[in-house]
Amino acid sequence: METRPLSNGTNVSDVTYRIVETLDFQEDAILDYRVKHLRIPIRQVEPELLEWAERILTEKPTPSWINEKGIDPKWIRAASIMSVHLLRQREQELDYEIQVFRIGDVAIVALPGEPFVEGQLRIKMSSPAKLTYLAHCTT
Numbered sequence: 001m002e003t004r005p006l007s008n009g010t011n012v013s014d015v016t017y018r019i020v021e022t023l024d025f026q027e028d029a030i031l032d033y034r035v036k037h038l039r040i041p042i043r044q045v046e047p048e049l050l051e052w053a054e055r056i057l058t059e060k061p062t063p064s065w066i067n068e069k070g071i072d073p074k075w076i077r078a079a080s081i082m083s084v085h086l087l088r089q090r091e092q093e094l095d096y097e098i099q100v101f102r103i104g105d106v107a108i109v110a111l112p113g114e115p116f117v118e119g120q121l122r123i124k125m126s127s128p129a130k131l132t133y134l135a136h137c138t139t
Contacts, residue, residue, distance in 0.1 A: 029104035036100075039093040045085045053081035099138070105130035110138040 045053075056078035063071040063079075087094075099110040107129035114136050124132045 026104055030102060032102040034100045036098045038096040038098065040096045041093050042088040042091070043084065044088060045081055049081055050085055053078040053085075057082060102129065107132045109134045111136045112138055 056074055060072075060075055063075050066072050096112060101108045101110070107127055109123055109127075109132065111134060115134075120134045120136075123134060
């Protein structure tokens with residue numbers, strides 16, 4: 001069978017139809033979902049680190065570019081430290097919402113942010129579902 005690049009909608013639909021013909025469907029697939037909220041404490045920034053960030057941001061209140069390569073990494077770090085500090089001043093804990101969708105033997109776990117791969121692997125290994133997929137940067 002000759003394969004062609006997927007350059008237009010017709011080619012994509014042709015491939016989709018061929019794939020659908022090979023799938024096994026279940027009449028009794030379970031559909032379910034769960035939502036869990038975790039209260040995660042926001043860390044307190046160490047005083048010397050906060051002092052360093054304040055000094056950098058006072059010297060350069062706006063991002064400074066290094067040639068055409070990008071923004072100065074020291075400025076980005078200082079701004080990130082200040083961001084955590086200001087967030088903690090507003091609230092002590094972060095509301096972290098986890099959503100899980102079940103479609104038959106498949107679980108889709110939706111997580112805000114970008115969790116470390118170790119955490120994602122732990123979720124997959126602990127999951128009772130036959131297949132578990134993680135989606136991150138969700139809201």
